[in-house]
Amino acid sequence: MPPTVAIIGGGIAGLTVAHELASRGVEVELFEASGHLGGKAHSFPAAEYLGHSTPFHGEHGFRFLPAFYRHLPDTMSRIPTMDSRTVADHLIETQQTLLAHRGKPNRAVTVGRPRTLDDWMDALDAPLADDLPLRERRHLLERLLYILTSCERRRQYELDAISWPSFLDIDRRSRTFRERIEHMTQALVALRADRASAKTMGTIYLQLLFGQIDPTRPTERILDGPTSPTFVDPWRSHLENLGVDIHTGSPVTDIAFDAPRGRIDHVRAETGSVEADQYVLAVPLEVARYLLPEEIRGHDPTLRGIDRLETAWMAGLQCFLEEDITLTTGHAILADAPWKLTAISQRQFWHTTPPADDPIQGVLSVIISDWQTPGIDIDRPASACSLDEIEAEVLTQLTLHLDAEGFDQDRVVDVVIDPAISPTADGDGVENRTPLFVNTVGSYLDRPRAETRVDNLTLAGDYVRTSTDLASMESANEAGRRAATAILGRLDVPGRPVDIWQLDEPTVFAPWRRFDRWRFKRGLPHAADTISRMIPI
Ligand SMILES: Cc1cc2nc3c(=O)[nH]c(=O)nc-3n(C[C@H](O)[C@H](O)[C@H](O)COP(=O)(O)OP(=O)(O)OC[C@H]3O[C@@H](n4cnc5c(N)ncnc54)[C@H](O)[C@@H]3O)c2cc1C
Missing domain, CATH: 3.30.9 (D-Amino Acid Oxidase; Chain A, domain 2)
Known part of the structure; x- marks a missing residue:
């Protein structure tokens, strides 16, 4: 008998798990509460x-x-x-993003691949804005360099614990500076600049900046x-062709945990009790909180962090x-x-x-x-x-x-x-009815991993810990891939591993990041902090 996997939730995360598993021959059954797939998308x-x-x-x-x-x-x-x-x-x-103002002229910023010299100047200038005083541009560049030269652990433990506004010392900056910072990320609707950490905002800000000036990628x-007919419906057909058994209008209401064995015994759906070798919980954060019973959180205390995660509208x-x-x-x-x-x-x-x-x-x-x-x-x-x-x-x-x-x-x-x-x-x-997880200060370490300590349960969703540190279709997809990787390992399914990428950062900063890793391991602050203490500005 091929191994079976039950996926709870048919948003981007659940569909991604189904895709990765079914294309490797795993038998998948997917339960979606609403009458349609795609979730928030x-x-x-x-x-x-x-x-x-x-x-x-x-x-x-x-x-x-x-x-x-x-x-x-x-x-x-x-x-x-x-x-x-x-x-x-x-x-x-x-091709363009329009920055529309009230009572001032609107400004169209080129977002496509810069081709001419003018495009390049526009692309480089737009994020920092030509109306920022030199002192503030230098301050922002210094802060971005701090993030670029910080090792991953420092980002997770130190930069995720500081809010983006205090990292930028925003109260001492001009109004124009504050507005520029907000506008750069306002388009990323899932993120609130005032509540996010320096790690999340800094990383995403840099990624947007790289996208804007990298000629090899469409910005x-x-x-x-529309999303459903163009993306979700063909996805559903493809999954069904791969043999995925999809039940829409079928909410899972209960997860039965066998505490002595430390395993899920079955889940209850509209269609009745469902038994599988592995279960994937791919529901939104607020539903995961409600569906995960206390015994499971006791078995895997890392799951308790989800109670501290926040949502916004x-x-x-x-x-x-x-x-x-x-x-x-x-x-x-x-x-x-x-x-x-x-x-x-x-x-x-x-x-x-x-x-x-x-x-x-x-x-x-x-x-x-x-x-x-x-x-x-x-x-x-x-x-x-x-x-x-x-x-x-x-x-x-x-x-x-x-x-x-x-x-x-x-x-x-x-x-x-x-x-x-x-x-x-x-x-x-x-x-x-559909609030969205938001990456607030300190949330990174509270986010659960896709692979839980219950050996037949994995999690997928935009709130799960991923290198894409931003609630989005991309993080939901990455989380789905991480859940699929864990399941393929547990079921010992041979074949090509699931592709997972880290965020690309310019290699030119790699030696500085290695140096910072060396310092972090020894409990030393980032070199820039040591220097600024030696030479107070
Ligand atoms: C207004 C808005 C605009 C956005 N724009 C973008 C954008 O431009 N780019 C981008 O990358 N991201 C964007 N996002 C974010 C992105 O849509 C989400 O982060 C992503 O779609 C989340 O996917 P998910 O699978 O984790 O969760 P969801 O989409 O929430 O899917 C979870 C699924 O589980 C189902 N479910 C719930 N309870 C049960 C149950 N008991 N049993 C079975 N199924 C259940 C739900 O019905 C749902 O289908 C936007 C979000 C919003 C709200």
Whole structure:
């Protein structure tokens, strides 16, 4: 009998485990609670939520893949599509990011591969911004060099324990400096600059910077269609062709742990009791907390850290437009929007062409990343607003930033807010069924590893410890690969190991990192700290 594996959760992490295992001949059964696969990365036909028929889709939140992603594009390159290509062939490069301001001219930053000298100057200058005083540019460069020359252990133990703002000594910097730092990462919706560690933010900031100036990699890519039909649906077909048995609408409600044997005995799903050689828990953080019984946490105390991990809200909203606007050839960051909005005009990338007389001709996909700060017209945070108030306030914030780009709220035919956001029972705001794990200060060591001490349980999900230290499709994919690696080892399945990559960093700094490793092992501070103590500035 081939070994069997039961995967609980059909988001990016669960699908990745299924892919890696099934392509090596392991028998896989996957249980997904909702009626669709893809988890937070799914999209849905907008007509389901509108009073109109439209070929456009709604996204849970629009997606992009920065240059440093390796795991997810690799998986995409192994999923065939109906047009005899692969999902990876449906990735296209964006050209620009629009930095939109309220009351100041907007600025389009080139994000594509720099080709001309001007492009190069733009790419190098954009992250540090031409309006920063030299003293502050030097400060930022010095801080980035500190991270680049720190060894991995120092990053995990020291830099993860300091917040990014205090590492940058942000209170003593100018307002422009603070804004630049926030805008660089605002586009990475999953990250809040004020709550993340110096390790997470510094590493991701550097990765984005490398992506921007490395001519060999596309800086940023997006799919040429909505996420579900372009990526998730072909993935499902491919997995089914590999023999994966997929049950949607089938939540797992209970994990039965056999404490004396230190093993999971079975799990309970809609279809009944499920027994397998190995189990993968690939559900979101808040569900993992609830499903993992106390006895399992007692057996593997490293799992107790998940109670200290935090989630935040990020959710999408689509504005359906009677006339399409391009906005920019990439996404837009609304720099002064209190709800930290980012947006993308989809039609140009999706090549969706509605009939000329269709009342909906374009879709602006927006993400709200701050649900705690009061709005402009409405003096309450998004979480304390009704759905109608959220819609009205988002339209105000969009107008104040994007009117120069042709956005006109009178031409918005309809708005659809992510169905995961719904009114609370007592009517004092909204609740979010799909919060997102956020990498807060000190969270790295609290994150569980994919391989647990229960020898037939592994974990996969964006909160699991990975080298991609950022809650994203990339980290969910990497975590899925780590879970698959552990299972293949436990089941002694022969064959090619699962590919897992570390984040690329310039080799020119490797000798400094080795030197720092030597210092860290001896309990010595980073050389820069020793020098700054000797020469106080
Ligand atoms: C608005 C928004 C925009 C984003 N944009 C980007 C982006 O541009 N790029 C990027 O890389 N990342 C982005 N992300 C992050 C990314 O979407 C997530 O980090 C990633 O998809 C998480 O995948 P996952 O498999 O770990 O978890 P999930 O997607 O949460 O999947 C878990 C699955 O488990 C299922 N489940 C739950 N309970 C049970 C149960 N009891 N039994 C069975 N199944 C269960 C759920 O229904 C779900 O399908 C964004 C996130 C949001 C919210």
